Amino acid sequence: MLGEILEQTQRKNPLLHCMVNLVTANDCANLVLACGASPIMAEDLEEAEQVVSACDGLVLNLGTPSPRKVQALLLAGKTAKSQGKPVIFDPVGAGCSDFRRNAAHEMIEQVRPDIIRGNASEIRTLLLGTLARRGVDADVVAEEPLELARALAEKTGAVVVISGDVDVVTDGKTAYRVRNGHPMMRSVTGTGCQMSALIGAYAAANTEKLLHSVLAGVCGFGLCGELAYQRLSVLDGNASYRNYIIDAVYHLTGEALEKGARYEIC
Numbered sequence: 659m660l661g662e663i664l665e666q667t668q669r670k671n672p673l674l675h676c677m678v679n680l681v682t683a684n685d686c687a688n689l690v691l692a693c694g695a696s697p698i699m700a701e702d703l704e705e706a707e708q709v710v711s712a713c714d715g716l717v718l719n720l721g722t723p724s725p726r727k728v729q730a731l732l733l734a735g736k737t738a739k740s741q742g743k744p745v746i747f748d749p750v751g752a753g754c755s756d757f758r759r760n761a762a763h764e765m766i767e768q769v770r771p772d773i774i775r776g777n778a779s780e781i782r783t784l785l786l787g788t789l790a791r792r793g794v795d796a797d798v799v800a801e802e803p804l805e806l807a808r809a810l811a812e813k814t815g816a817v818v819v820i821s822g823d824v825d826v827v828t829d830g831k832t833a834y835r836v837r838n839g840h841p842m843m844r845s846v847t848g849t850g851c852q853m854s855a856l857i858g859a860y861a862a863a864n865t866e867k868l869l870h871s872v873l874a875g876v877c878g879f880g881l882c883g884e885l886a887y888q889r890l891s892v893l894d895g896n897a898s899y900r901n902y903i904i905d906a907v908y909h910l911t912g913e914a915l916e917k918g919a920r921y922e923i924c
Contacts, residue, residue, distance in 0.1 A: 659870055659916075660870065660873065660874040660877060660878070660912075660915050660916055660919050661911070661912025661913060661915050661916040662912065663860050663863075663864050663867065663870055663871050663874035664693070664694075664860070664874060664878065664910065664911070664912045664915050665912040666863050666864050667693060667694050667695055667859055667860050667862075667863040667864070668693075668694035669694075669863075670714075670862075670863040671694060671695060671696055672695045672696070672713075672714035672715060672859060672862035672863045673695070673696045673697075673698060673712065673713045673714050673862075674690055674695050674696065674697050674698070674713060674714065674715050674716075674717065674855070674858050674859050674862050675698050675700065675709055675710045675713040675715070675716045675717070675734065675738075676690065676697050676698070676699050676717045676719070676855055676858070677699075677700070677701045677706070677716070677717065677718055677719060677727075677730065677731055677734060678699065678701075678717065678719040678721065678748075678851055678855070679719055679720075679721030679722040679750065679851070680721075680722050681721060681722065681847060681848055681851075682719075682721065682847070682848030682851040682852065683699050685848055685851070685852055685900065685904070686699075686717075686848070686851055686852055686854075686855040687699055688904050689852045689855055689856060689903075689904050689907055690855050690856075690858075690859050692904050692905075692907040692908035693856055693859050693860075693878075693907050693908075693910075694859070695859035695862065695863065697855075698713060701727060701730055701731075702726075702730060703726055703727075703729050703730040703733065706730040706731075706733045706734040706737070707733055707734065707737045709734070710734045710737045710738050710741075710743070711737060711741065713738075713743065713862075714743060714862040714863070715738075715743055715744045715745075715746070715858050715859070715861055715862025715865075716734055716735065716738040716743060716744070716745045716746065716858070717746045717748065717854055717855055717858040718731045718734065718735055718745060718746065718747045718748065718765060718769070718771065719748045719750055719851055719854065720747075720748065720749050720750045720751065720752060720758060720761060720762060720765070721748075721750035721751065721851065723757065723758060723761055728761045728764070731761075731765065731769075732764060732765065732768055732769060735747075735765065735768070735769030735771065736768060736769055739769060739770060742865075743862070743865075744772045744773065744858070744861040744862060744865055744868065745769060745770075745771040745772050745773070746771065746772070746773040746774075746775065746854055746857055746858040746861060747765050747766075747769070747771035747773070747774050747775075747816075748774075748775050748776060748850065748851060748854040749762040749765070749774070749776045749780045749781075749783070749784055750776075750780070750850070750851065751780070752776065752780045752783040752784060753779055753780060753782070753783035753788060759783055759787065762780075762783065762784055763784070763787075766784060766814055770814065770815065770816075771814075771816055772816055772817065772861070772868060773816055773817045773818075773819070773857060773858075773861060773868065773872055774810065774814065774816045774817070774818050774819070775818075775819040775821065775850070775853065775854045775857060775872075776819070776820065776821070776850070777820065777821055777822060777850065778801075778803050778806060778820050778822055781803075781806050781807060781810055781818065781820050782801065782806055784810055785806060785809055785810045785813065803820040803822060803824075803826050804820075804826045804828065804833060804835070804924065806820060807819070807820045807826045807827075807828045807833070808828050808830055808833060811828050811829055811830035812830040815830075816829075817829045817868055817869055817872045818830075819853075819857070819872060819876055821850055821853060821876070823839075823841075824836065824837055825838075825839070825876050825880065826924075827869070827872055827873050827876055827921075829868075829869050832869060832923065833923070833924050834873055834921045834922065834923055834924065835921065835922050835924050836873070836876045836877050836880060836919075836920065836921045837880075837920040837921065837922075838876070838877050838878075838879075838880025838881045838883070838884060838918070838919065838920050838921075839879075839880035839883050839884065840880075840883045840884050840886075840887045842883070842887055842896070842899055843880075843883045843903075845896040845899070846896050846899060846900045846903070849879075849883070849903075852879065852903070853875065853876065853879040856875045856878060856879050856907065857871065857872050857875030857876070858875075859875075860872075860874050860875045860878075861875075873921065874915065874919075877915065877918075877919035877920070877921055878907070878910060878915050878919070879907070881906075881910070881914075881915065881918040881919060882903050882906035882907050882910060883903055883906075884918070885902075885906040885910075885918075886899055886902035886903040886905070886906045887899070887902075889902045889905075890902070
């Protein structure tokens, strides 16, 4: 099942409009190329509508926001939805300022994204409106991540991912826990953004299987974190590890994903 999602992406080579952030744009672009899709990294308001019209899917990322960028995200999102293209929303640091929190709620209300991926504190902000204490990093939250994800999925109609030590994926009805990944992934900035980009590529090529596309992206990215760690030598650090993750995405096959994915229905 998950391997077919990957292989379909490689066959279709979807064009993915990635409106990400200045910290992670290059890594996200290379990861999209590595998985068999093609990225376009346009974000200005003047071209947002035209560019997304030429693409197969859209990733909206709230990192490094500005008023103009937020307007561009909204315009691109509404255009993609009107054309039936999957929209993935990554609410980076949604709880670290009133500006981001308000922008995130505009995305949810006006765009109605198909997929939402964030850490537990970001998803909690979308659901409850709370501010975070650690900027874009995940706070410790009292609620069970799966229950937060289910509640947001039921509220928005989106497939929701909460990434963490154990990732959760749900559309509000079916739910999965994913146990792929490695703790060293925390030492590379933007791994969440990269996961969102991989999910976006898989969803753009498999629009009729959104839940399984999301599950494939979450399992696949975590598995690549594991494979990348196995390559590290005593002289390698987080910069090498970042490159090895992208290399692992490039070499990942459908068969390897099927064998290496560690998930359970819950």
